[in-house]
Amino acid sequence: MSILKIAEKKALKRESIIQTALQLFASQGFHKTTIPDIAKKLKMSVGNLYNYFASKDILAKEIIKYTSESLGTKIREVNDTDASSEEKIHQIVTLYFTMAKEKPEMIEYFLRVYLSNREVFNDGCEGMICVSGFITEIMIFFDDGVSSGELRDQDFFSAFGLFMGYLGGMVFLKGEDVLPQEIEFYIDDISRNIYNALKA
Amino acid sequence: MSKPKLLWLQSISCNGNAHSFLNHPELFSILAHFELIYHPILETNYSLEDIIKKRVECNVLILEGSFVQEGFLKAGVEVSSVIEYYAKRAKDIITVGTCATFGGIFKQKEPDKISGFAFDIEEKTTRYEAYASKLISLPGCPIHPRWLSFVLLMIANGKKLEIDRLHRPVELYGYTVHMGCTRNEYFEWKVDAKNFGLKEGCLFYEQGCQAPFTRGSCNKILWNDTSSKTRVGTPCFGCTEATFPQSSLFFTKTNMGIPAKMPLGVPRRAYLTLTGVTKSFKIKRFSQRLLEYDE
DSSP states (O other): OOHHHHHHHHHHHHHHHHHHHHHHHHHHOTTTOOHHHHHHHHTOOHHHHHHHOSSHHHHHHHHHHHHHHHHHHHHHHHHTSOOOHHHHHHHHHHHHHHHHHHSHHHHHIIIIIITTOHHHHTTTOOTTGGGHHHHHHHHHHHHHHHHTTSBOOOOHHHHHIIIIIHHHHHHHHHHTTOOSSOGGGGHHHHHHHHHHHHBO | OOOOEEEEEESBOOSHHHHHHHTOTTHHHHHTTSEEEEOSSSOOSSOHHHHHTTOSOOSEEEEESBEESSOOEETTEEHHHHHHHHHHHOSEEEEEHHHHHHOHHHHTTSTTTEEOSSEETTEEOTTHHHHGGGEEEEOOSSOOHHHHHHHHHHHHTTOOOOBOTTOOBHHHHSSBTTTTOTTHHHHHTTOBOSSTTOSSSBSTTTSOOOGGGOBOOTTTSOBTTTBOHHHHTOOOOOTTSTTOSOSSTTOOOEETTEESSOSTTOOHHHHHHHHHHHTTOOOHHHHSOTTTOOO
């Protein structure tokens, strides 16, 4: 097997570990999930898994980078279009809620592992370091909206909190099973609320 | 061998570059390489009348001030026609200052009519093609005296000057004003200056410093051989740029906290990614006064 093929195979394996661990961490919680649990689900040896990730903490940090990049890439596709900020808000809300429905572990991981176990992430994932893939795209969305005159200039965090806090809150309520409707039911109203709050 | 004949002519000008050059510590040894035919301030063997009557020869022509096609007279004579007469005959033409190079401050009076000699902001004027082969641009408001002496000595020694698309010598304008600023660490760690007059903090975020996207050697070739604007705590106003003078100096335009203009050549995503990371750390040294930090 060529070196390139081995590298490709390793990269695929690495990603499958991340995805499996992500599901387990998000459903069972970070502390209740062990490396042997993850290895067992992947049908690989514990020793081999450690070849990919030296510790559970390192794996946890790689997962938050992976989810952040994954969401960031989707938002970047929206940013790269000529759509208005109003349309972009609708698209971002849609993709966020779609992800919450189809891959709930991606958002659950952020809410229930990353935000709830700060002691794991404090060393190496301080502040925005591990979520910059996602935050950068939100910054670009705001920057474009303000420079085109469609959104009101304000402090970044007052706008960011309104947008992402709102979406995160809704997905949290979905996870708690308290929403009377399916999450996509809320897309139009929530998009309009966010736009009304941010528009110039 | 006779010395090259140096002629310094002005169009619509404030004399700023002529004065700045007088501040060169080795002014007369630089000028000794030339025969100074005329200078607006220094005494020479020829009068302005000799110049206007086209009685003199010229090898190196220095131009200062903004240009208007017609209607700017000195001693009853159209200035641009006198200048073009010598421009045709000179071997080298140096536009000194942002006015002569791009239009500058005086362009603001009549933006549609007033321009630089060969450029109108970054657009080529009708003169450009005729003089491009011998044109050197030295924008700045004013220029540093050593920028001009560098160019003059290169010419006097028959050396070729590498220039960019706007004819600026790359040795002088390949740098940004940001390079060499003593506040660079504060820029890297995104710590802004809390007030005027402090040694600590970067001027980019709050005080409108344009150094990261302004070309010039102000922090490499120091002013008065001592310091620079940004070092002493005044933001760079971008005076070497074709777009000078910009409005809202002392103010950094931001969109939800994101600078509207990025450092030269830096993609927005790259800048924002790095900013997000560096802002995640609080470095004790950068939160204290320079002279107080003592680990």
